[in-house]
Amino acid sequence: MTPHTTFNTLMEQTAGPAEFAAAFMDDLGLTGIFERMDIAEEEIATARKRRPEASDQLYHSFHLLTPTHERMEYEPVYRSHCRELLHRVAAGTDTRPGTAAEVCCALHEVSLITPITSPASGLYFRMWRSARLPDFPELTDLSKHHEALEGSRIDDHESVMRRKLADPTRTLDGVECRGLHHGERVTCTLAPAPALLDSLGAGVAS
Numbered sequence: 416m417t418p419h420t421t422f423n424t425l426m427e428q429t430a431g432p433a434e435f436a437a438a439f440m441d442d443l444g445l446t447g448i449f450e451r452m453d454i455a456e457e458e459i460a461t462a463r464k465r466r467p468e469a470s471d472q473l474y475h476s477f478h479l480l481t482p483t484h485e486r487m488e489y490e491p492v493y494r495s496h497c498r499e500l501l502h503r504v505a506a507g508t509d510t511r512p513g514t515a516a517e518v519c520c521a522l523h524e525v526s527l528i529t530p531i532t533s534p535a536s537g538l539y540f541r542m543w544r545s546a547r548l549p550d551f552p553e554l555t556d557l558s559k560h561h562e563a564l565e566g567s568r569i570d571d572h573e574s575v576m577r578r579k580l581a582d583p584t585r586t587l588d589g590v591e592c593r594g595l596h597h598g599e600r601v602t603c604t605l606a607p608a609p610a611l612l613d614s615l616g617a618g619v620a621s
Contacts, residue, residue, distance in 0.1 A: 451493055455480040458497040466505035471604045475590045476504050483582070484520040492516050495546040504587070513580025515545040518573070521580060534568040537561030538576065541569055 455477055463470045480497045487493040496516040503510045513521075522539045525531055531539065540558035544550060561569065592603040 450490075451482060451487070454490060454494055455497055458494060458501055462498075462501040462505060469505040469507075471592070472504050472587060473501060474596055474603075475587060475592065475605055476501060479504070479510055479585050479587070483517055483580075486520045486523065487516070491548055492520070492546070495548065499546075500585075510587070511581045511583055511585050512577040515542040517580045518542040518576045519546055519548065521576065533561065534565045534572055537565050537569040538572045541573065 458480070459473055459476060463473045466473065479500050482488070482493055482496070484492075487496060493516070496514050499514040499516065500510055519539065519542045522531065522535065522542070525535070526539075537558070540554055540561060543554065544558060587605075590605055592601075592606040594600055594603060594606045596603065
């Protein structure tokens with residue numbers, strides 16, 4: 416999907432990086448639920464090829480990729496969200512804290528209500544670049560300026576925002592594979608141990 420307004424047009428119509436970011440987030444193309452499901456599957460498949468050692472965990476990560484904001488109707492925002500979570504799964508790190516895409520969405524909502532502070536603007540630009548949303552030289556330069564002057568405060572803001580946006584249910588805890596991936600019998604690290612399956616089978620037989 417592409418934005419309703421072209422990237423270049425948005426740049427021409429806005430006065431600077433902050434205004435561009437707000438305009439970009441307000442002018443997003445829509446992606447339906449089935450398209451988002453396809454995107455999630457594509458990102459999982461790509462991640463499994465890139466990190467085969469975590470293939471089983473990544474296969475079972477689909478439920479982690481639920482969109483959390485209406486702005487994730489736009490493909491780049493949602494893809495960024497998926498990629499960060501899948502990277503965490505592959506790395507074995509916490510999947511609950513907010514993603515860069517989620518922080519961008521939240522800061523966008525705040526910016527519609529009230530002007531955001533300079534450190535918050537710096538965080539917005541940091542998360543925008545971390546999410547790999549469309550970049551341009553002015554944003555990069557302004558981001559570097561904020562980082563040089565307010566880096567530690569931006570660090571604090573990022574920690575708080577990611578914590579506030581955390582989803583305590585966004586984990587692989589409780590996932591139990593039945594030994595089938597896409598209908599094929601596999602040896603999955605998330606499947607119950609053979610002894611457990613044997614005991615369950617014995618219980619059913621009795």
